Amino acid sequence: MTGVHGMHELAIAESVIEAVRDKTGERTVLTVRLEVGRLSGVLVDSLQFCFMLAAADTPLAGAELQIHQPAGVARCASCGAEFEVTDLILLCECGSFDVEVLTGQQLLINSVEVG
């Protein structure tokens, strides 16, 4: 399954490059800062590798990908507690599975540093 994992990260890496180039055009990009929620389903090692490949021959070639991975936040519908989650196995301390994910699935480009 590693091949399959690598593939959507390639699509994500290419989307990052396109979105950045929309904004920066031909300027050399030194750093790209991403926010990849822990519940997003994206493997950051795989994303780093795919980004390196996909950025070749673009103004992002060699750019550093800085990835911030915030934990998710969920709320229990049974007891009302809000708590941190790092995967999608959603169990509240009160024993309820009736848990709604509030954040943690986001894939955002925060900022870039251009030369």
Place this chain on the structure above:
Amino acid sequence: MCATCGCGQPGMRLVVLAEGAGKPPEHPHQPEQPHQQQHPHQPEHPHQHQHEHEHEHPDDQRHRPAPETISLERRVLDHNDRLAETNRAWFAEHGLLAVNLMSSPGSGKTTLLVRTVTDLLPSLGMSVIEGDQETTLDAERLAATGCPAVQVNTGSGCHLDAGMIERALGPLCPPAPGVVFIENVGNLVCPGLFDLGERERVVITSVTEGADKPLKYPAMFHSASLVILNKIDLAPYVDFDDAAFARAVSMVSHHAQVLRLSATTGAGLAAWYEWLQIRVKTQPISP
């Protein structure tokens, strides 16, 4: 290559097996314009000229602009998400229920679809967009039932994206009102990340795959509004633990409904047909 909307993507191919009688969407997406700006650089021959002499550049640093931070605060899949919203609005406007069907390969998606369109086609408008890496086998099976069907081959791609759906809808001409089934590429990981503009996400798994699939692929099951457990006729032969399966689904999703059926024997299909009929009749309030 554009990975997000599929336009200009050399790997993608579209094969129309059977057109519908409905209207094709007007093409809202104009890939030429943004993409002219996105690929201006042709790096094939960066060094055609000869370096006959070396220049002295003592003041190189002064010409180089200082690094500058530019804030983007943009979703990585913004382009795909915007195309998906366009698709969603188009489906709603035309009274079409778009259902994104996702599963691992071999769970019986196509068998369930063939059975569904065979049983419901006289009473319900239906059409199918088939996604596979290669071959038109699935769309041929669907088209043989008389249902409009278009095959999208993603080549090396592991999922469908919103741009591919937008391009497939033109030749599909889905009959409306009714259902547009989108059979995603068989894969429980990647398709979950890409909004196609569907109204419902259905994950199909089967008793032969074991009861723990929801825990192994939680993101996919979490995103589904309906989980179908297929091949229940085989349960006695494969030692399937249904209670463990129900618990696994509830651990990753408190909202997903679960239907158990066999596309081969027809057991449990009535509840699936009812699920579809209710949703075709209930259109979203604001598209």
